[in-house]
Amino acid sequence: MSWSQHLDAHEGRYLESLSEFVSIASVSTDPARRPEMARACDWLCAWAREQNLTAEIWPTAGHPSVYIETPAVPDKPVLLIYGHYDVQPAEDVELWTDPPFQPTVREDRLYGRGASDNKGQIWTHCAAIQSLLAAGELPCQIKILVEGEEEVGSPNLPRLLEERRSRLGADLVLVSDTSTAVKGVPTLHYSLRGIVIFEVHLSTAGRDVHSGVFGGTSPNATHRLAQLIARLHDPEGRVTIPGFYDRVRIADAREKELLERVPFDAKVYQEFIGCDELVGEAGFTTNERRWFRPTLDCNGLGGGFQGEGSKTIVPARAWAKFSARLVADQQPDEVLECCRRWFEAQTWAGRIDFRADHGGPPYLLDPYGPMSGYLEKAREALRQAWNQEPLLVRHGGAIPIVSQFQTILGLSTLLMGFGSPDDAIHSPNEKFELANFRRGLRTSCHFLTSLGS
Amino acid sequence: MSWSQHLDAHEGRYLESLSEFVSIASVSTDPARRPEMARACDWLCAWAREQNLTAEIWPTAGHPSVYIETPAVPDKPVLLIYGHYDVQPAEDVELWTDPPFQPTVREDRLYGRGASDNKGQIWTHCAAIQSLLAAGELPCQIKILVEGEEEVGSPNLPRLLEERRSRLGADLVLVSDTSTAVKGVPTLHYSLRGIVIFEVHLSTAGRDVHSGVFGGTSPNATHRLAQLIARLHDPEGRVTIPGFYDRVRIADAREKELLERVPFDAKVYQEFIGCDELVGEAGFTTNERRWFRPTLDCNGLGGGFQGEGSKTIVPARAWAKFSARLVADQQPDEVLECCRRWFEAQTWAGRIDFRADHGGPPYLLDPYGPMSGYLEKAREALRQAWNQEPLLVRHGGAIPIVSQFQTILGLSTLLMGFGSPDDAIHSPNEKFELANFRRGLRTSCHFLTSLGS
Numbered sequence: 025m026s027w028s029q030h031l032d033a034h035e036g037r038y039l040e041s042l043s044e045f046v047s048i049a050s051v052s053t054d055p056a057r058r059p060e061m062a063r064a065c066d067w068l069c070a071w072a073r074e075q076n077l078t079a080e081i082w083p084t085a086g087h088p089s090v091y092i093e094t095p096a097v098p099d100k101p102v103l104l105i106y107g108h109y110d111v112q113p114a115e116d117v118e119l120w121t122d123p124p125f126q127p128t129v130r131e132d133r134l135y136g137r138g139a140s141d142n143k144g145q146i147w148t149h150c151a152a153i154q155s156l157l158a159a160g161e162l163p164c165q166i167k168i169l170v171e172g173e174e175e176v177g178s179p180n181l182p183r184l185l186e187e188r189r190s191r192l193g194a195d196l197v198l199v200s201d202t203s204t205a206v207k208g209v210p211t212l213h214y215s216l217r218g219i220v221i222f223e224v225h226l227s228t229a230g231r232d233v234h235s236g237v238f239g240g241t242s243p244n245a246t247h248r249l250a251q252l253i254a255r256l257h258d259p260e261g262r263v264t265i266p267g268f269y270d271r272v273r274i275a276d277a278r279e280k281e282l283l284e285r286v287p288f289d290a291k292v293y294q295e296f297i298g299c300d301e302l303v304g305e306a307g308f309t310t311n312e313r314r315w316f317r318p319t320l321d322c323n324g325l326g327g328g329f330q331g332e333g334s335k336t337i338v339p340a341r342a343w344a345k346f347s348a349r350l351v352a353d354q355q356p357d358e359v360l361e362c363c364r365r366w367f368e369a370q371t372w373a374g375r376i377d378f379r380a381d382h383g384g385p386p387y388l389l390d391p392y393g394p395m396s397g398y399l400e401k402a403r404e405a406l407r408q409a410w411n412q413e414p415l416l417v418r419h420g421g422a423i424p425i426v427s428q429f430q431t432i433l434g435l436s437t438l439l440m441g442f443g444s445p446d447d448a449i450h451s452p453n454e455k456f457e458l459a460n461f462r463r464g465l466r467t468s469c470h471f472l473t474s475l476g477s
Numbered sequence: 478m479s480w481s482q483h484l485d486a487h488e489g490r491y492l493e494s495l496s497e498f499v500s501i502a503s504v505s506t507d508p509a510r511r512p513e514m515a516r517a518c519d520w521l522c523a524w525a526r527e528q529n530l531t532a533e534i535w536p537t538a539g540h541p542s543v544y545i546e547t548p549a550v551p552d553k554p555v556l557l558i559y560g561h562y563d564v565q566p567a568e569d570v571e572l573w574t575d576p577p578f579q580p581t582v583r584e585d586r587l588y589g590r591g592a593s594d595n596k597g598q599i600w601t602h603c604a605a606i607q608s609l610l611a612a613g614e615l616p617c618q619i620k621i622l623v624e625g626e627e628e629v630g631s632p633n634l635p636r637l638l639e640e641r642r643s644r645l646g647a648d649l650v651l652v653s654d655t656s657t658a659v660k661g662v663p664t665l666h667y668s669l670r671g672i673v674i675f676e677v678h679l680s681t682a683g684r685d686v687h688s689g690v691f692g693g694t695s696p697n698a699t700h701r702l703a704q705l706i707a708r709l710h711d712p713e714g715r716v717t718i719p720g721f722y723d724r725v726r727i728a729d730a731r732e733k734e735l736l737e738r739v740p741f742d743a744k745v746y747q748e749f750i751g752c753d754e755l756v757g758e759a760g761f762t763t764n765e766r767r768w769f770r771p772t773l774d775c776n777g778l779g780g781g782f783q784g785e786g787s788k789t790i791v792p793a794r795a796w797a798k799f800s801a802r803l804v805a806d807q808q809p810d811e812v813l814e815c816c817r818r819w820f821e822a823q824t825w826a827g828r829i830d831f832r833a834d835h836g837g838p839p840y841l842l843d844p845y846g847p848m849s850g851y852l853e854k855a856r857e858a859l860r861q862a863w864n865q866e867p868l869l870v871r872h873g874g875a876i877p878i879v880s881q882f883q884t885i886l887g888l889s890t891l892l893m894g895f896g897s898p899d900d901a902i903h904s905p906n907e908k909f910e911l912a913n914f915r916r917g918l919r920t921s922c923h924f925l926t927s928l929g930s
Contacts, residue, residue, distance in 0.1 A: 217689055219689070219789065221787045221789070228752060229750045229751045229752040230751015230752070231750065231751055233750055235772070235774045235776060235800050235802060236670055236672070236802055236872075236873045236875055237767065237872075237873045237874050238750060239767065239772045239800075239802050239873065240757050240766035240767045240770055240772035240802070240873075241746075241750075241755050241756060241757050241763045241766050241767050242750045242752060242755070242756070243753075243754070243755075244775060246706065246775040246776075246777065246778050246797070247706060247707075247709075247774075247775055249703070249778075250702070250703040250704075250705075250707045250775070250778075251706075251707045252703075253699065253700060253703035253704075254700075254703045254704045254706075254708075255707075256700075257700065293694075297682045297683065297686055297691060297694075297695045298682045298683015298684055298793070299681060299683070299695060299696050299793075300681075300827070300828075301696070302694050302695070302696075303695070304694050305693065310694045313693035313694045314691060314692065314693045314694050319688070319692040319693035321688045321692050321700075321789075321790075321791050322697060322699040322700060322703070322781065322792070323688060323699075323782050323787065323788060323789055323790050323791075323792065324699065324780060324781030324782035324783055324788070324792060325699050325702075325703075325778065325779065325780050325795070326779045326780075326783055327777060327778050328775065328776050328777030328798070329777035329798060330777055330783075333834075334674045334776065334800065334834055335776060335777070335798075336672065336774075336776055337774075337776050337777075338774050338776075339775070339776065339777060340751070342778070344699070345781070345782060345788075347688050347692075347789040349688060349689055349692050349693070374753070375753075381786075381787055419689075419690075420689045420690045420691070420692065420693075421687060421689030421690050
């Protein structure tokens with residue numbers, strides 16, 4: 025029996041197993057859910073042992089990770105598949121049509137917390153492996169790392185990667201924790217933006233003063249913060265901080281061609297945001313602005329009197345939080361330093377306290393570089409399973425783990441997500457499209473097979 | 478016995494009475510202090526009746542006012558003296574050297590909550606009247622209105638003024654609820670700034686969006702609010718809103734001369750604020766900026782994520798609170814309308830929700846106008862009692878009741894305060910300088926006598 029025949033025969037069983045997995049309320053933020061976190065680990069290990077695979081529970085300072093390993097296959101690539109068994113809370117039960125931890129199939133969708141993010145997606149690979157094993161065709165060694173803290177920022181993952189470096193040796197990482205760029209169109213993401221986060225606290229005086237007695241003579245911190253923020257962008261929408269764009273890699277003709285293939289409806293996009301007009305850096309399209317260009321956004325600001333009603337003061341203090349999104353080949357430390365230098369040079373504004381927070385580098389798997397062979401195999405697998413040309417696009421967000429695989433393990437990551445943009449992950453009524461599940465199973469089998477060929 | 482001899486003989490008794498008045502914890506904000514509010518009213522009425530004066534308690538929707546009236550004196554001016562018997566809370570008892578409601582004399586000062594604001598100051602006039610009555614010299618009719626809600630914004634005073642308009646007929650109001658401009662130098666204030674208060678709520682999109690997925694394309698409300706605020710002033714520190722300065726009365730040579738007499742130490746002033754430099758409108762001195770020029774200050778602002786840590790969003794909403802200080806002859810409604818028009822015209826910024834709050838007109842008693850005779854009598858009384866040339870200056874703050882006397886009763890107000898700038902009103906260890914009390918008693922006697930001459 026080929027893996028394909030096995031899949032056809034077992035699809036229903038795989039869906040039942042996924043329902044079982046989704047029914048475990050493994051909410052990593054909730055201390056009361058600790059037993060269910062353990063149950064999710066045990067469930068994965070039990071499955072792996074049924075397949076005669078090595079399965080280990082790797083403790084961390086927080087929730088443990090599950091590690092599964094297929095037998096080594098000499099002279100074939102080793103693939104590390106990453107996923108997470110923890111899910112977002114679902115406290116807003118009343119907003120769900122079906123209880124979040126009673127998985128329900130309706131209209132060819134599986135509804136339930138974690139159905140898409142990330143149980144459905146990681147399980148797709150497990151089930152594919154089961155079919156390959158049943159067909160006796162496992163073409164290469166596969167290592168699976170399923171962590172339990174993704175929804176809380178993976179605080180213990182870097183340490184785990186350090187500790188388990190030798191076990192995690194591989195040629196490539198595969199992460200299925202994204203969605204297709206366009207509903208129904210298979211997608212590979214080859215780049216993620218990096219991030220730099222900082223706060224600026226501004227103080228113009230020793231105290232807030234009465235705006236009657238002192239107003240017109242005492243420096244107002246909210247005015248000056250406003251002037252600082254207003255100066256961060258020029259009228260063309262470019263960040264004015266010297267050095268900010270220094271290392272930005274210009275998209276070449278081939279990347280631009282990939283970009284042009286992406287169907288994009290600006291009207292739908294704008295309607296989702298609910299704005300009167302889209303904005304951004306002059307000379308770039310909307311998708312270039314969010315995928316190819318770095319940005320600097322104030323994420324929040326405050327100063328002076330924040331309560332109800334009025335308090336007629338000249339405020340002495342104001343603050344703002346910022347995040348910069350970085351693209352290849354920007355370095356978080358360098359960008360942070362540019363920003364720090366710029367803010368600290370604005371001495372006219374008052375005393376500036378620049379507070380750097382965490383950051384992460386951008387990620388780019390050069391679609392025409394040394395890893396392009398793997399990328400081509402993934403495209404071909406998607407093409408075969410979906411009977412459709414896949415999109416190969418950049419992504420505007422950051423997935424810190426991908427950078428950690430790069431920096432700690434030295435591994436490149438393929439981002440091949442089976443989620444749909446309308447899966448409502450982190451929201452009520454999360455679901456997983458069963459069409460994507462079925463196509464995902466076949467994609468995974470095709471891809472793993474081609475890795476070994 | 479002349480009033481002067483009577484004063485000399487009774488000063489100690491007057492101080493004892495003041496201590497009694499200050500010992501009543503008439504905190505208007507505290508519902509538990511209701512009995513003490515009533516006790517303060519009764520105490521004032523009892524004093525008035527001992528002097529054979531008419532004394533009435535006038536109820537309001539909140540705390541009542543006390544009204545005291547001396548007999549009419551035909552063909553002489555009628556003076557309405559305003560004060561308040563309510564005091565600020567003193568919850569921070571541990572910060573007081575002596576208990577706030579156990580008045581204590583140390584170093585020729587009376588310490589206690591309300592000692593300066595306003596019990597000591599209103600009582601100074603009462604005691605002066607007692608000496609004048611004892612000397613049989615009361616030269617004109619005096620009406621005294623002592624309200625109980627000044628510390629909570631006098632919400633029921635305008636209505637009371639309307640209702641009691643006929644009883645409150647007078648030629649002039651005298652308010653002693655300010656402090657001298659410079660410690661130890663007697664001061665008359667002839668002008669107060671008015672105020673206009675409003676909020677601006679800005680919305681650039683229907684929702685906050687992820688700064689990775691959408692950053693660089695979605696309009697950021699905090700950036701636009703910052704640009705709005707940055708545009709409110711030109712590089713010379715002038716408000717850019719068209720019409721803002723339209724009616725501002727230019728100080729004439731005589732007012733400038735008065736201003737030049739005010740001792741002013743910019744270093745001390747700046748040290749109090751704790752700023753690196755004083756700021757303001759080009760072409761004006763610090764005292765001109767705070768007394769003669771209107772200002773527009775953002776009193777507080779907020780937008781996006783306000784919590785601890787970071788939330789990498791492009792914020793859809795931001796807001797700012799503003800107050801404009803007005804000078805003669807600006808009209809609050811007109812200035813508010815200028816501001817509304819300006820903000821609502823900034824459609825590039827997003828959807829703007831302009832919310833007008835309360836306002837009050839500026840106040841100016843033209844020192845060379847029809848009321849200048851009264852002003853001259855007040856200056857002369859201060860000169861005699863303090864043996865020093867009094868200052869005649871504008872004030873940067875607003876005292877809404879003064880505008881209400883003008884608009885509701887059609888009466889001009891003399892602002893002659895006996896407080897000292899370091900009296901710590903509204904703060905722990907509030908005190909009243911007994912030197913100011915003694916001089917105040919004589920000032921009041923001189924002034925009332927001269928009114929009848």
